[in-house]
Amino acid sequence: MKTLILVRHGKSSWDYDVQDAQRPLKKRAYKDAQKVIKAFKGKHNGPLVLWSSPAVRALESAKIFKEDLDISDEDFVVKEDIYTFDDRQLTKIITTCDDSIKQLMVFGHNPAITEVVNALGNEVFDNIPTTGLTLITFNTTSWKDLKKGNTLFHLFPKNL
Numbered sequence: 624m625k626t627l628i629l630v631r632h633g634k635s636s637w638d639y640d641v642q643d644a645q646r647p648l649k650k651r652a653y654k655d656a657q658k659v660i661k662a663f664k665g666k667h668n669g670p671l672v673l674w675s676s677p678a679v680r681a682l683e684s685a686k687i688f689k690e691d692l693d694i695s696d697e698d699f700v701v702k703e704d705i706y707t708f709d710d711r712q713l714t715k716i717i718t719t720c721d722d723s724i725k726q727l728m729v730f731g732h733n734p735a736i737t738e739v740v741n742a743l744g745n746e747v748f749d750n751i752p753t754t755g756l757t758l759i760t761f762n763t764t765s766w767k768d769l770k771k772g773n774t775l776f777h778l779f780p781k782n783l
Contacts, residue, residue: 655780710738744774
């Protein structure tokens with residue numbers, strides 16, 4: 624059994640004249656993250672490996688979760704390739720996960736996050752909002768063999 628937790632980065636600020644990858648989080652993103660983390664802790668447990676895009680808004684979001692979920696430094700990985708908006712590329716990256724890892728949390732960007740959730744889960748969403756989290760389980764022992772999984776739950780800040 625494999626568990627994939629996909630999280631779209633927190634709400635970013637457009638108040639700064641910076642490149643896309645350098646956009647910081649808005650204050651609201653920190654509040655949204657706390658809501659989602661609190662709800663997530665009530666629904667899930669067990670060790671996680673966390674992968675993040677290097678973009679500031681994704682990495683800062685991931686660091687909030689890392690701290691509050693007590694994820695070790697060795698289980699926190701920044702992957703350049705996750706800075707993508709393409710669902711096929713994101714899926715390809717996920718399938719490279721080592722099979723010894725049972726639960727993987729990925730922080731990335733739309734439209735890739737929404738499209739991967741819809742392609743791999745059994746629930747369809749028009750849009751995964753910022754700081755939106757979706758958990759999908761797969762009846763497989765290998766990340767390379769991911770097929771349609773079961774969307775167990777989703778946590779969106781506006782619903783919490």
